Amino acid sequence: AITRARLAAEVSEATGITRREADLIVEAVFGAIAGALRSGDEVEIRGFGSFRLRSRKARLTRNPRTGEQIMVPPKRVPFFRAGKALRDRLNQEPSEEPLAAT
Structure with missing residues (x-):
C-alpha cells in the first residue's frame, strides 16, 4: 500500500x-x-475520479462477542468512483503505460 x-x-x-x-x-x-x-x-478530479458522501441508514446489528443487539446510528461515508481515464490507464498493458502522469 x-x-x-x-x-x-x-x-x-x-x-x-x-x-x-x-x-x-x-x-x-x-x-x-x-x-x-x-x-x-462532490469533489471531481478530471481524469482521476470523483468523491462524494453516501448516507448509511441506522441499522440493527449484533455484537459478535456477546450476541447483544445494538442499534448503529446513521452515518455518512466517503465514496470514490474512478473516472474513465483512470480506468483506461489501469487496464492498459504495462508496455503501453505513459511514463508521466497526464
Missing part, C-alpha cells in the same frame, strides 16, 4: 520540491477534499 509519506516522497521526486513542501501539498489536497465533502460538495 502507498502511504501518505510515500505519496509525498513521490511528489517531491517528480517535481523537484523538498519532501517537506510535498508533504504540505499532499496534506492540503487531502484537507481540501475532506472539507468539501464535509460541507456536502
